[in-house]
Amino acid sequence: MKNKLFLYLFVFAALLALYQFVSANNLQKAMTADVNELQAKVEQLEDSIQKTQLKLLDMQYFSLENNDDALAYYDHLNLEHPARYIEDKLLETNEKSGDNPLIPYAGMESDFKINKIKVLNHKWILADFSDGKYWGDLIIKYELKDDLSVDFTLLDHLLYTRSN
Known part of the structure; x- marks a missing residue:
């Protein structure tokens, strides 16, 4: 009986560890996707800022x-x-x-x-x-x-x- 209890506890702990692993893996994938999306937006904004700065410099040329x-x-x-x-x-x-x-x-x-x-x-x-x-x-x-x-x-x- 004691062995069965330890076996059940081991299986339960293994299932719990597997659940935690899968959950953490999914969370990490979602966060990586968010970071990549934000990096793309930052690059897009940096390009926009650079274009705006060039336009501003061009407009200020005759000043x-x-x-x-x-x-x-x-x-x-x-x-x-x-x-x-x-x-x-x-x-x-x-x-x-x-x-x-x-x-x-x-x-x-x-x-x-x-x-x-x-x-x-x-x-x-x-x-x-x-x-x-x-x-x-x-x-x-x-x-x-x-x-x-x-x-x-x-x-x-x-x-x-x-x-x-």
Whole structure:
């Protein structure tokens, strides 16, 4: 009887060990699959981040902030952010009542005002303007003087036509 009891206990312990082994093996396979899936997602996100960084660098190529040669023109002025200063001065031209004086068109829905500005270098600006319904682009030449005044000269302009 004692031998049968030990045999049953041994068989029960063996079955319990087999169950634990199979269960742990299945758990390990599931966790390995999860890790592999997460690694694939991380690689995909890293690729996406790298592509986004390259796009950002490409977009910043024509930018005063990233052009050390153009920034050298303003070293003697002690401006912390020359591009921001120039943008602010250009936006001040919007404050006059009526159309912005740099825009050679009369507003059709309301007054034409400059919306977006991209300071390309120490001489040129690209700007977007709109009256709420119609819009266009400007190429502006500017000169930042030693007294921190800025002269703007319109080089070219474009008004988009609506096609209905």
